[in-house]
Amino acid sequence: MWVLNNVASLSGDPNQRLTSWFLRALISRAANVCPTATMHHFDGSSAIDRRRQMTVTELAGYVDLIPWHTFGFCASNSAIFKAIRGCSKVHVLDFSVTHCVQWPTLIDALAKRPEGPPSLRITVPSVRPPVPPFLNVSCEEVGQRLSNFARFRDVEFEFNIIGGYFESLLTSLVDPHQLSSLFRDDEVIVVNCQNWLRSMPDDDEEQSAGSSLRDDFLHTIMGLNPAIVVVVDEDADLNVSSLTTRITNCFNYLWIPFDALETFLPKDSAQRIEYESDVGHKIENVISHEGCQRMERLESGAKLCQRMKNVGFSGVMFCEETVKEVKSLLDEHASGWGMKRDEEMLVLTWKGHNSVFATAWVPGGLGEN
Template sequence: MLGSLHSSSSSDTDNNNSGCKNNGGGEAAAVAAAAPSTRDLLLACADLLQRGDLPAARRAAEIVLSAASPRGDAADRLAYHFARALALRVDAKAGRVFVGAGVARPASSGAYLAFNQIAPFLRFAHLTANQAILEAVDGARRVHILDLDAVHGVQWPPLLQAIAERADPALGPPEVRITGAGADRDTLIRTGNRLRAFARSIHLPFHFTPLLLSCATTPHVAGTSTAGGAAATTASSEAPGLELHPDETLAVNCVMFLHNLGGHDELAAFLKWVKAMSPAVVTIAEREAGSGSGGGGSGADHINDLPRRVGVAMDHYSAVFEALEATVPPGSRERLAVEQEVLGREIEAAVGPSGGRWWRGIERWGGAARCAGFAARPLSAFAVSQARLLLRLHYPSEGYLVQEARGACFLGWQMRPLLSVSAWQS
């Protein structure tokens, strides 16, 4: 496998140190010791790309691609997807491609749903965020959920079911309105149709409004001004603006959304815009880079340091690929689809021109939320125990771990945090 390209045995090293000038074993050990690892080649490719040496960067990516495979072991598959992502970026910079390099393209509904089945990340984020929303809107007669990345809407049926079941029999269920934002009009329309059909089946008064966003920007709020700056661009004219009603209890759902924003100023503007709407709760779910890799804590983002960004992303996704290797049968077509359409595209975006913000970590997101005037809304003990139950029932692997810390709930693999969910109130 790729990880063994730079290894050498102790006997080779001993022979090399024996002083024999023509010892073939010693020469082999020296060559092996000098051979760069796959990770070194990928980081070198990123460095060459950053310095503008596109031919050399392309050659480095091709070396890895020639040895890696999307159907190999976890290390091979990881190397393949990073090499491919870097090659795409080289080609884009050289003007040889393109459409959307460095932009996360939506996966097909089949791949998205398969990811939801074979890995706990999306379910964990949705379940934990839903519990925070359910507790924040308890007792409200009109509920409005602004979902900034609605995708296929799989987060919402369990919440709608829970709201209907908790309704006071004397009053009947509350009215629920979801404004689902996204970049693809047809996907949003299909999502709205599915959610309406589900709500009818449980007799829940329900409305869904699609909100088209371009470049992951904040929409225009009907009757109000937007936050200003880079974040204050408008939604597509094909969908109505975001409407706020004073008698509604508002929840703003930011699951895998904040990392799309352009930088500190745009993030601050976005959170200021959300704060102005006085939501009862804001839920945030984002990837974690893990301690010691530059993802959280204080200091600069290093977003323009491509080798550093590639290294951090490789650390994160190596754990994700290892988890899938350990929990999904070899040769699984579902895993192949997930890694190509979901994880592969995430990796393309992560190493793209504006893809470095996802590894900020909860410290950065939490710090930005506090600066915007939000206070942490601690997750309930029930929310945390429910997340642990999810893993035991649906993803029974000893490698996954749920931990509560710093006011957030973390999902990790083998002690490496991979995703955090937190809730905030104005």
């Protein structure tokens, strides 16, 4: 770690900046294992508070900085729009870490629907995984802002919040009676999972023991008979018990945002340093923590697809219109970003390397494969 400290810099090239955050994560893990052996005098002078809270305006800029989030928003909204065509009442159960930034675009598209917009309900958990980005306004205020926008676009809208601490909420969400009570008989149900499933405990040790809260959650979703389930997440395999494998997979994946930010932001950009600090939060969680403290339990898109099939879902292919919309979005960003189709997935790539996957699913054998 002392050697790494001599070559790693938070203000250096992308590899140095990435290495600096891995050094911090290793030091944090060493502190957890043996506090008296921790090194305190590494280069931490420009450390950022990784739990900083953003304004709504700052959050909008955050998600637009690179297409890490907006890729999933665009693919998901297009698939949802197609799935609810002709429906008069729609209820979206939204599991996301980005505070409903996704939905104004969908509301705007529904307002322009030839047959007129449906009535729209969105239900969100009152608590979310303790991962960036953090917002300085409450769920209630987010809902009020959405309601105001929907009213401006003449879309009948209702916003609901389901409560509870995160750990108890996860358990309650696999209770089919508690979840199904949220819905009304005449509604079409849409389930949106953006960077959410990764926070449900489900690693190698738990799977070998025959327990999986993640699968239980998906079985409950299946029981709601949704019109569509959209799952978007980062395409990396960090859901393993082996620390060595996690470190290797994490390093081979998270160079992407550091490299992408290098293409258009100067080394001393505050916006860049803050974004990288959020990636550093992820690195530290993957490497430093175990058990319930490790929230970052990503599985690859291929593994997620197999999980969905094992539960009983069928994949829905993204239509050409969706592909066109996503490509148009990527044209607004650096030339290194691209997109490819990989079986059931649309995959965001950076210089040919997978970064984020988007998938769409329906219960049973209703998918278009």
